[in-house]
Amino acid sequence: MASSSASSEASVPVSTGWMNWKDVFLQCVQPMIAVVLLLRFSSIVDEAGFTTTILLVFFTFLVSLVTGWSACTVVSRKSSEVGFVKTMLAYSSTEFALSFSIVYMICLLVATSTFLTSAAEAVLHIFSTFSLELLDGATHDLRLVSSVLSLVTLGLCLVRSRNARYARSFIFSLTCIAIALHLSSVMFRYGEYQLRRVSDRNAMIPSPPNDEISTIFSQLFPAAMCGLTILNIGSKLQNTAPRGALIAIAVSACFYGAAAMLDYVEFFARTTNATNMHGTNEYNEFLSYMYTTIPVAIVVSLACVLSAVTTLKYTAVILQSLGRSSQCRCILWLSKGYSKRDIPIRCLFILSTIQILISAIGSYDLLCIPTTVFYLFAYALFNFYVFLVKLSDPDIPSPPTLLSLAISGACFLASIYTNRHLALLIASIFGISYCFLLYVIRQETNEDGEECAKSMYPTVLEQMHELQQEPDSRRHYHPQILLLSGSPAARPGLVDFAHSITRGKSLLICGYIIPVSEIHKFGNLFIFEK
Template sequence: DILSVPGTVDGVANGDGAQEGGRKPSENKDELVRFGWIKGVLVRCMLNIWGVMLFIRLSWIVGQAGIGLGVIVICLSTVVTVLTGISMSAICTNGVVRGGGAYYLISRSLGPEFGGSIGLIFSFANAVAVAMYVVGFSETVVDILKDNNALMVDPMSDIRIVGCITVVVLLGITVAGMEWETKAQVILLIILLIGIVNFFIGTVIPSTIDKRSKGFFNYQANLFAENFGPSFRDGEGFFSVFAIFFPAATGILAGANISGDLKDPQVAIPKGTMLAIFITTLTYIGVAICIGATVVRDATGSINDTISSSLRCNGSAACILGYDFSVCNTQSCRFGLMNNFQVMSMVSGFGPLITAGIFSATLSSALASLVSAPKIFQALCNDNIYKGLYFFGKGYGKNSEPIRSYILTFFIAVAFILIAELNTIAPVISNFFLASYALINFSCFHASYSKTPGWRPAFRFYNMWVSLLGTVLCCAVMFVINWWAAVITVAIILFLNIYVIYNKPEVNWGSSAQAMSYVTALQDALSLTGVNDHIKNFRPQCIVLTGSPMTRPALLDLTLSFTKNFSLCICSQVFMGPRKQTVSDINLSMDKYQQWLAKNKKKAFYAAVAGDNLRDGVKCLLQASGLGRMKPNTLVIGYKKDWCTASSQDIENYVGILHDAFDFEYGLIILRISQGLDISRILQIQELQRKEQEKLALEAAKRDEQEDGKRGIRSLKFLNKAVKYSSNTLAVNAQKDFKISTVHAADFNQHLLEASTQFQKNQGKGTIDVWWLFDDGGLTILIPYLLTTRKKWCGCKLRIFIGGKLDSINEEKRA
């Protein structure tokens, strides 16, 4: 039987790693508020999609685009959301989904570079969406005040006042906790459903004279035909109308955005999201067709604008139905699809229910966005990708509510509420949402294309090419809606991406970008095997016998002087001794020394082997190192300084290594420095010195604690200062005036330390002497030449000495 620890395999699939020892999280799960797929995802998505556009702007969109293009606008939005929903479902079912919604999905798939940028943008877009929905709510309130002659100042100012009061109330609900917010959502959904049903009932109730004068005539075939085609006005077009409508479709991530508060996100997100898209799309199409078939585009609202029998009809649907609204062609009218944003309230069976529905739709969407933005932002801050934002990641209460992020979102929302123009705010967030959708689709495509074994989603109804189509479609729509806004959005993403790459956050989520790098490297290495060697493409690829990379820095530095960014360099070490111990040492050293090379910007690999003696280990390296054409051809070794005192066996092994290199057709480079190469003794002394400093600091801290009586408060501060002083002292001493204590003075060689770093310095205007005794294929000339191409060696000149008679040398030159 296999013991399964919850959260280990699935966690690794999404790059979060397993919890140590399979231990449970510290928080008590029974105390946390968790939601199922209906309350947590379906209800949220439906409320967010049935937002301000359904009740306030859909009639205007049908008036501008007509029924035909209006349905196409809805369907195009649905195609984008369905493709994104499929990709999101695939990513969600590939592993454990934690808090952070779209940010979590993208960052764990594409890495922190794209995840970090889209996390900021998506959080901001949701914060602006709060303003959009609140402004929609405020417009309805102000219309009611206007009808009752109860305006406080003027319509624009009243929208700002009502909006600011509303967002304060919503903030109070969200700060009270997710449980209260969810209860409020359910109540708002019930009101919203009653309002929608009320609208459909109102379309079949015979219209009154008052409603006819305002353009409502029940279902009429000629009215449907007239409204089927577009009638764009005021500079609007298909894509400008689409840009205003599209935020209505952005609610599909409302459930995913609170992924950390769901009982089972892997099941809840796909099921709830896709069902919500289906139900809301049918509702939007149904409302668009019904409203287009029952209401004219322009109406005066005057019951006296009927057509007498003596007047000739102008052929419009209203004229055929007995009303003359032709005055609207020359002056603005207050009613009809194009002029009245409260058409659904007029059509409904009971107007106040539609007003309640508008309140419900706008407030629920605003509430969902007000929760989503801080939750995403909190997850981003806790990952510490942007160091300065960590302050906003702190959570409060049993559900770790992001109070600080709530307050930040509140101020952003208030700033956009002050614009007080719904049609201005809506296009601002369209590009940000589309960019998020594009990256979700691309994440799914990239994970599939990289063929990483960790990509195994349980959601079967996806295809990587469909995800790529979704990516292209989202990007195309971005640029068609508003090309300069799309350029700005892309520029912001790239800027944030470059910022994260430059800062290199210490996270490793096993992203598909890493998997793709491996696949690309593998394919390139395989393609190289089909290329025949040519003398023009020869480059020295070196095995460097450094032992531990830091113990012979001069040997490594010289090699990197002609291999860095040019050819292969492998730092090699042979472990000798009992096999069990050597294997353990190799396993410990591999990551340690490779990380040291990366940290010190040494562009080299580290390889270690076990052998009975040094020669056997080097034989293994000479035969097995490299891959395909990426195979070493040059051995770099230090000169054996102690050959006079070493045992005959050691000397035999050393000379044997040189012979083995020639036998395996390797070039050979031997580096000799008068002071020697091995500084391992100095490193040991420095380590001993560091431990002595720490010991002294601990003793001082203990004394300080006893004297002060504050039980560790001052002593800890003192200890931190002492350790910092100790490390700073060691760093300075290692460079210049390092003075060791008298106990170790005999073991310390200042000249050896200086010689070990000589190839890290600028070599000035010197000469490189080359003694070319015979034609060795050109390696003796190539290495010095490559050195002169480097910045530190560019001031040096080559001086070549050739042995032989002058006449024969001239003949060789001519040849």
């Protein structure tokens, strides 16, 4: 009752077709160009000027490129791992991996709120075009619409869509068309058609001044939120994921550079030809407004909701993995998954509730500040750790040592300059979690061997959960079992149990130990060789 496992291991499918780098490219490029380029970039160019905008775009995408390069190095070295937490645990120490995962989970949660708030702003822009108001036409309407979109996002996360890849491609095509409309405004003289901002009636937090360089940088930096997205990619896409991520960063940088130049030309044309604009037909202006801003707003809404679905799923999976890697009972209950896809429903409901509360803060102009600060701090931590690893192992094909250190320091300084209170908050969260985990791990190492073995239980349990959800054709678990069953005919139940473990795809040997006295009785049935 034996079979070789080599054939089954060799039959594990490796993704080499269409869904390789293109799928990773779509997941990375969609959040980078969906929000900032169509929602705020025109006002950023008008307020900061062409030169300052180009410098900010260069710094933003340089940070994203170096961080994505480091992430690609991690993925290529640990391509057998699946998920952000497991990849970080395989690459770094336990205390840093878990603490950094907590920081990155907060970044994704705030980014989800930013996406949905941006989608709500686009919806309110459509309402304002037709003079529709739900509550006050300002912040309360924004909160109501973002809450509804949050529920829609939660429902999309729970429902399995087999055509999600094609929907993502379709929405990306619409985004490219909207960008073409945006960039061609100067050529066809559409005039001022950038999306309207929500009126400043927020009693919770006052809006920051738009002319400060820190505010302008905060509005731009969410375009670089995909630097660490590659670490969430599954093993099926990890072989060529670096190519898709780096191409996405390069394409987004080209988009923003072209948009900065064309928006500057448009702004110059508006100021020089202001006297000629009074004689235009109001009806034609309204038609051009309808045919440009309304489609752009619809595309922004769809793209932002799609990006929010992706980030919310990543956040829930990270929280589930943190629950499975922890021994604390108050977190362990979050590790339970449902259905064959191991959906973290509990994590999704908790995170969606927190996300709705974050979205209630206000518009994109407010939420972009914590998003920028948290991502800058996360990028600084990640690049600094890559710098330390590079010092210990110079053969790692990661970015140059001084470049990683320089980007890390620049991100730290930029996060403090943007908002020192938020930077101190996220630094405190990381420091407290790191010290706590370091204390717990040292306590476990000082205990007996039984305690050390006990600490491995959550890891083994997580691996068994993942093995249960893995299809038979892709399982790498092929045990070779020696079963001391006695006579197999006398214990068929035990043999069947062992066979159910191997599933007939790996080695199973049934051992029958016969005493010496019985060998003499049946000596004529055996042949012994020296």
